[in-house]
Amino acid sequence: MRQRKRKGAHELILAHPEYVVTDAHEHRGTWKNYFGNSNPIHIEVGTGKGRFVYGMAAAHPDINYIGIEIQESVLSIALDKLIEEPLPNLRLLHVDGSSLTNYFEDAEIDQVYLNFSDPWPKSRHAKRRLTSSTFLDVYKEILRPHGEIHFKTDNQGLFEYSLTSMNNYGMEFIQVWLDLHTSSFEGNIMTEYEEKFSSKGSRIYRIEAKF
Numbered sequence: 001m002r003q004r005k006r007k008g009a010h011e012l013i014l015a016h017p018e019y020v021v022t023d024a025h026e027h028r029g030t031w032k033n034y035f036g037n038s039n040p041i042h043i044e045v046g047t048g049k050g051r052f053v054y055g056m057a058a059a060h061p062d063i064n065y066i067g068i069e070i071q072e073s074v075l076s077i078a079l080d081k082l083i084e085e086p087l088p089n090l091r092l093l094h095v096d097g098s099s100l101t102n103y104f105e106d107a108e109i110d111q112v113y114l115n116f117s118d119p120w121p122k123s124r125h126a127k128r129r130l131t132s133s134t135f136l137d138v139y140k141e142i143l144r145p146h147g148e149i150h151f152k153t154d155n156q157g158l159f160e161y162s163l164t165s166m167n168n169y170g171m172e173f174i175q176v177w178l179d180l181h182t183s184s185f186e187g188n189i190m191t192e193y194e195e196k197f198s199s200k201g202s203r204i205y206r207i208e209a210k211f
Contacts, residue, residue, distance in 0.1 A: 009076035013094055019082045020075070020092045029105035035064045035089065040110035043068055045097040045130060046117050048192065050078025053113070055189035057090035063110075067092045068100070097130065097138075104142040112139050114151045116193040119158040131162035136169050140211050148174065151207040154197040159205040166209050177206040 013020045021027065027034045031041055040063050044053045047067030057065040067090070069075040075094055082090060095103060117130040127134050131151065139149060149166075153159050163176070177183050181204055190198070198204055 004073065006073035006076055009072040012076045012079060013072060016079060016083060019079055019086070020094055022094075024093050024095060024103040028103055029108060031064070031066075031104070031108060034091075037064070039064050039089070041066065041108065042111040042113065043100075043104075043109055044113040044115065045100070046070075046114065047078060047092070048074050048116075050075075050081055050092070052115055052189050052191045054078070054081050054087070054090060056113075057087045059187070059189065061087075061089055063089065065090045068095060068097055070094070070096050098135065100138050100142055106141055107144045107147075109142045110144055110147055112143065112147070112149045114149065115191045116153055116197075117158070119153070119155040121157060126161075129158065129161065129165075131158070131165050133165060133169055136165065136171075143211060146210050148208060148210045151209075152180070152191075152194065153205050154193070154202040156203075156205070159207075162207060166207070171209045171211055174208040174210060176208075178203070180204040180206045 014022070032038050042056070042063055043066045045068050047053050047069045050067055053065050053067040067078060069078065069092070072094060075092060078092055082092065093103065114130050118128070120126065120128045126132055129135070151162055166173070177185060180188065181198055185206070194204060
């Protein structure tokens, strides 16, 4: 779902390069130097308004997080929170998730999060799904050996597609949840969409898998 255009979003993003990294390609291979530590680096592809990635960064100060979002309007909302309450271990990128190898070196990332991605339900759009083999190729390149993907969705079709895609790719499933909110899983941080869908009774699916 495309967010309504927010007036001034572009200017706000450009005004805060300390939070939205505008020269990300220059840090390819040196993100640990950028953060000033050797902590693991986790990225969320399609970070939206940033509730999840901000919550994770606040809960895990020993991990560096990068939220990646192509839509300026929603990214600017994520930026609002970071301006209001800065976190040293969280940065944002306004880039396309399909071009991650331009910004991250081989094996530079420890974990990838995919939360409530666009399901692209039409078959002809399958390659646009963030769990298609096209995107798995990208994640495998930037992830360390045995790096993990954590995936959440309310869309059963996308969930089933993702299971098949990851399995066909040869990924190993660590755990699969068919109804996350009725499980014993601890430490779940909800996205805006997750809260909305679950409040309406939608089942939330979750996958943890590694290469």
